[in-house]
Amino acid sequence: MxxxxxxxxxxxxxxxxxxxxxxxxxxxxxxxxxxxxxxxLPRFKEGEFGGKKTIGSLSDKLPAADKPPVAYPDVKVWLANIGPEAAAKGGGKPGLVALYKVCVHLGCLYAWVDSTNRFECPCHGSKYQLDGTYIEGPAPRDLDRFVVKLVDDKGNVVQDAQGQLLQTVSDKSSPDYGAPIPLPANASNLTIVVETGEKLELGKRHFYKGGA
Ligand code: FES
The missing domain is CATH 1.20.5 (Single alpha-helices involved in coiled-coils or other helix-helix interfaces)
Structure with a gap:
């Protein structure tokens, strides 16, 4: 009712x-x-840690080859240009690499030390060379890297003369996983972009040849 x-x-x-x-x-x-x-929606805004960071033009922002790296503390990145000398010490390839600024041992912030020409962690003494290769100390592996890419004025990743994308390889099955990206000649109009949401762990390679 x-x-x-x-x-x-x-x-x-x-x-x-x-x-x-x-x-x-x-x-x-x-x-x-x-x-x-x-x-x-994207979880991280452009320019903040976890998202995409546009570093700037290659002609302005590329560190000199085999010279001290440049820090971008707002996105926890070291940008380094691995020249022939550092590549030989680390046993890897030359090119551009973006390193995660946090030590892979217990998470302290390591720093570049000019006098020894290497990264050193103040907490427990781990040392790494310019491309992040492990030298000594309790760290379990090389420094982690981020995906870095070179893009044109439309934001598209460019290719080199062989058709290879100028972007860090993030496929773990590739022999080039995490390798520095090659720097083509006459490409100063390109822009460097780091993807701080794409962290790559390389393991411990033990390729370091020693010497400052
Ligand atoms: S946190 Fe860097 S060596 Fe321990």
Whole structure:
């Protein structure tokens, strides 16, 4: 039997419950839509750690080959240009590399030391060479790297003359996983971009040849 109080306002109990159910469903769908939209947005803004960092033009921002790296503390990055000397010491390839500024032992911030020409961690003494190769200390592996890329004025990753993308290889099965990206001649109009959400762990290579 219909509730007299509800009937007196001109609707039955069934109609009233239908309205309540409909309003609840509409609210649920609105919340679900909002959650899906929020999930689809990038989690990190451009320029902050975890997102994309545009460093600047290659002609302005490229560190000199085999010279001290340049720090970008806001995104926890060291940018280094691995020349023939550092590549020979580390047993890797020359090119541009972006290193994660956090020590792979217990997470301290290591620093570049000019007098020894290497990275040194103040906490427990781990040492790494310019390309992040492990030298000594308790660190379990080489320094982690981020994906770095060279893009054109439209933001597209460019290719070298052999058709190779100028972007750090993030496929673990590739022999070039995490390797420095080659620096083509006459490419000063390109822009350096680091993806700080794409961290690569290289393991411990033991290729370091020693010497300052
Ligand atoms: S945190 Fe760097 S050596 Fe321990």
């Amino acid at each position: 219909a509730d007299p109080a509800v009937q007196s306002r001109g609707i039955t109990r069934r109609e009233f419950l239908n309205y309540v159910w409909g309003a609840s469903m509409a609210l649920f769908m609105a919340e679900l839509g909002g959650a899906i939209y929020a999930f689809s």
